[in-house]
Amino acid sequence: MTNHPRISKRIAAIAESATLKVDAKAKSLQAAGRPVISYAAGEPDFATPAHIVEAAAAAVLEPKNYRYTPAAGLPELREAIAAKTLRDSGLEVAPSQVIVTNGGKQAVYESFATLLDPGDEVLVPTPFWTTYPEAIALAGGVPVEVFAGSDQNYLVTVEQLEAALTPRTKVLLFVSPSNPTGAVYSSEQTKAIGEWAEANGLWVISDEIYQNLVYDGLRAVSIVEAVPALADRTLLVNGVAKTYAMTGWRVGWMVGPQDAIKAASNLQSHLSSNVANISQRAAIAALNGPQDTVDVMRETYQRRRSLIVDGLNAIDGMHVPTPEGAFYVYADVTGLLGRTWGGVTPTTSLELADLILDQIEVATVPGEAFGPSGYLRLSYALGDEALLEGVGRLQRLFA
Structure with missing residues (x-):
């Protein structure tokens, strides 16, 4: 009998979507009653227009x-x-x-x-x-x-x-x-x-x-x-x-x-x-159809962008260029690596994202999902209250 692999090599080589994986973990924790703030999903928090x-x-x-x-x-x-x-x-x-x-x-x-x-x-x-x-x-x-x-x-x-x-x-x-x-x-x-x-x-x-x-x-x-x-x-x-x-x-x-x-x-x-x-x-x-609801959503994202960029740039060791589009910030966190936070010393952004989720229940996506280590992606397509709460937790963690 020929010993074929159970799964094709082509399909077995596919990595799970890192963004969906982090989002699923965050939602699982939320469903269990944990107060997790998730910046992971690239998904508007608005309802589809009526x-x-x-x-x-x-x-x-x-x-x-x-x-x-x-x-x-x-x-x-x-x-x-x-x-x-x-x-x-x-x-x-x-x-x-x-x-x-x-x-x-x-x-x-x-x-x-x-x-x-x-x-x-x-x-x-x-x-x-x-x-x-x-x-x-x-x-x-x-x-x-x-x-x-x-x-x-x-x-x-x-x-x-x-x-x-x-x-x-x-x-x-x-x-x-x-x-x-x-x-x-x-x-x-x-x-x-x-x-x-x-x-x-x-x-x-x-x-x-x-x-x-x-x-x-x-x-x-x-x-x-x-x-x-x-x-x-x-x-x-x-x-x-x-x-x-x-x-x-x-x-x-x-x-x-x-x-x-x-x-x-x-x-x-x-x-x-x-x-x-x-x-x-x-x-x-x-x-x-009418595009006025698009304008409202875009204006809301622009306001949230200012909140999250200002809040994250106030953290020593984090650098966030102001994005001109989409609804993400991509934080350069190399200044946070190699330092000890809550008894843990992360050396990669993957380790840093794990630390953040474990210690303050904030979900981010590490740079390894998008290329080199040293970065975190945070979506600001979430409500103002959650956005500000998450930023506050990050500021207190890295104070």
């Missing part, structure tokens, strides 16, 4: 929504996404250049799966969202980390990308605003990076899931708007989860050249078929 919920409720009563629909998405939603892409990314596309996916994660996975062959390299600006390297590896690709620390406000340069370029490089990953750092590339930086990618014949996968969550009157300029020549070699990834507080509805999308979208549609037709029609109807209402 007009979106009402559209979904109406859709439940429509028998046409009980059936299979096109794997690439409802025609009306693809039209709405094309309109949003022109409105917010400055790129005019046909609805046939859109595929609707089960959340942004499926769009990320399918983007890499569509473009990569074994051994192809992807330049990954670091710190990175924890799912990117896993999705690249599943597609047979090789993630190449290009690190920018807090001294660069977590923004990589063309020079750094050039130094990481090899004959095997096929794709540049571009994320602005960033998860986990909240960093936003300026229009000039975006243009420079886009022109470099175009000159080197690279594909670009641009994750724009946070493009509507930017602060101080700024705008996240899409790389295809900054460099229109890139449109034929760029896949845009987006979704309704963050902007509209719809994480549980599971609607994302990809936008790109016809050939790439057709290939991704073929993959999705076997992988999952269509996204749930009720969720798609809700997404149509989100994109085509």
